[in-house]
Amino acid sequence: MADRVFVFDTTLRDGEQSPGVRLSMPQKLEIGRALVKLGVDIIEAGFPISSPGDFEAVNTLAKELKGVQICGLTRAREKDIDVAGEALKPAEHPRIHTGLGVSDNHLQYKLKMTREQALETGVNAVRHAKKYTDNIEYFMEDSGRADPDYVYRVVEAVIAAGATTINVPDTTGYTYPGEYRRLIEGIIENVPNSDKAVFSCHCHNDLGMATANTLAGVLGGARQVEVTINGIGERAGNTALEEVVTAFQIRRDLFGVETHIDLSLLIEMSRMVAGLTGMMVQRNKAVVGANAFAHSSGIHQDGVLKERSTYEIIAPEMVGALKSEIVLTARSGRHGLRHRLAEMGFSFPEERFEELYDKFLQVADTKTEVLEDDLRELVTA
Numbered sequence: 001m002a003d004r005v006f007v008f009d010t011t012l013r014d015g016e017q018s019p020g021v022r023l024s025m026p027q028k029l030e031i032g033r034a035l036v037k038l039g040v041d042i043i044e045a046g047f048p049i050s051s052p053g054d055f056e057a058v059n060t061l062a063k064e065l066k067g068v069q070i071c072g073l074t075r076a077r078e079k080d081i082d083v084a085g086e087a088l089k090p091a092e093h094p095r096i097h098t099g100l101g102v103s104d105n106h107l108q109y110k111l112k113m114t115r116e117q118a119l120e121t122g123v124n125a126v127r128h129a130k131k132y133t134d135n136i137e138y139f140m141e142d143s144g145r146a147d148p149d150y151v152y153r154v155v156e157a158v159i160a161a162g163a164t165t166i167n168v169p170d171t172t173g174y175t176y177p178g179e180y181r182r183l184i185e186g187i188i189e190n191v192p193n194s195d196k197a198v199f200s201c202h203c204h205n206d207l208g209m210a211t212a213n214t215l216a217g218v219l220g221g222a223r224q225v226e227v228t229i230n231g232i233g234e235r236a237g238n239t240a241l242e243e244v245v246t247a248f249q250i251r252r253d254l255f256g257v258e259t260h261i262d263l264s265l266l267i268e269m270s271r272m273v274a275g276l277t278g279m280m281v282q283r284n285k286a287v288v289g290a291n292a293f294a295h296s297s298g299i300h301q302d303g304v305l306k307e308r309s310t311y312e313i314i315a316p317e318m319v320g321a322l323k324s325e326i327v328l329t330a331r332s333g334r335h336g337l338r339h340r341l342a343e344m345g346f347s348f349p350e351e352r353f354e355e356l357y358d359k360f361l362q363v364a365d366t367k368t369e370v371l372e373d374d375l376r377e378l379v380t381a
């Protein structure tokens with residue numbers, strides 16, 4: 001049996017923190033419902049004390065969505081936790097996500113605390129959260145730049161206090177996959193009570209490593225991934241849900257894990273979030289980009305038309321795309337042109353086809369893409 005990895009979606013919390021994004025309550029609920037259908041395990045719906053809108057989002061999703069854990073973020077402060085506890089009251093499965101920084105940088109400049117003070121503050125926060133739920137996730141902000149020995153002490157203490165999930169955020173997107181994997185492995189090996197918690201990857205994409213680091217963390221023993229649809233989030237964004245779950249599927253040989261995500265809904269989900277947030281997806285984005293299954297060069301088109309797997313490792317239908325797309329450009333060859341013409345219902349004897357191919361190349365040199373209308377003109381001219 002493959003090991004289960006829990007999918008923690010933070011599109012509505014970390015994703016909504018993207019500069020330029022503001023979702024209304026009905027839009028959040030629409031995304032929340034789609035996430036449940038998609039099969040995520042946990043929805044982080046907001047940071048209840050931060051604004052009335054975030055409180056309402058957590059509270060409404062807690063009321064409306066069943067069969068999923070609803071999570072609210074807090075700082076390691078009693079007032080934050082009380083407000084989150086209140087917002088989460090109607091939830092079938094509430095989770096409180098609390099914690100604070102562990103890097104010397106955050107302790108010194110942001111929190112202005114010693115390591116000991118921060119450790120005590122974190123433990124007290126977990127104890128306080130237990131008044132509301134046993135489902136407590138503890139985040140150690142900026143773990144990626146922290147002293148591992150201190151991280152081990154924090155993890156041991158907060159698990160002893162009742163935390164059941166430990167989030168190891170690479171908040172600043174600083175680590176590389178090998179380092180992030182060793183960080184997770186180090187925690188699991190060196191913390192005596194590490195078997196009492198699930199470890200979670202929360203990675204940012206500042207160096208383009210978010211997905212790679214998250215996958216490395218899973219190889220290191222993490223069993224929860226914190227992700228957003230399309231990878232939206234602060235600065236360069238978070239880890240993209242669609243990339244991680246598709247990698248688990250395509251490389252089952254390597255990961256040996258499974259999620260409850262319905263992959264065939266990925267493209268629909270991606271388009272919905274892009275539409276509602278106004279954060280457009282780049283054409284060449286992995287898995288869900290408009291070009292993810294489009295082939296333009298003659299050599300690739302010829303290969304894909306003979307056998308799809310020559311140039312495609314992901315079957316388009318698996319993630320909800322209609323089919324591989326043969327895009328006609330000046331780099332396209334005879335096989336691609338013949339295929340597109342056949343799709344339109346045309347077939348020509350060899351000599352006539354060669355004539356058309358020459359004309360096609362002339363047209364293609366003047367445009368980025370030769371569209372169906374252009375082809376129609378070509379064959380009727």
Ligand SMILES: [Zn+2]
Binds near residue numbers: 014169171202204238
């Ligand atoms: Zn984050």
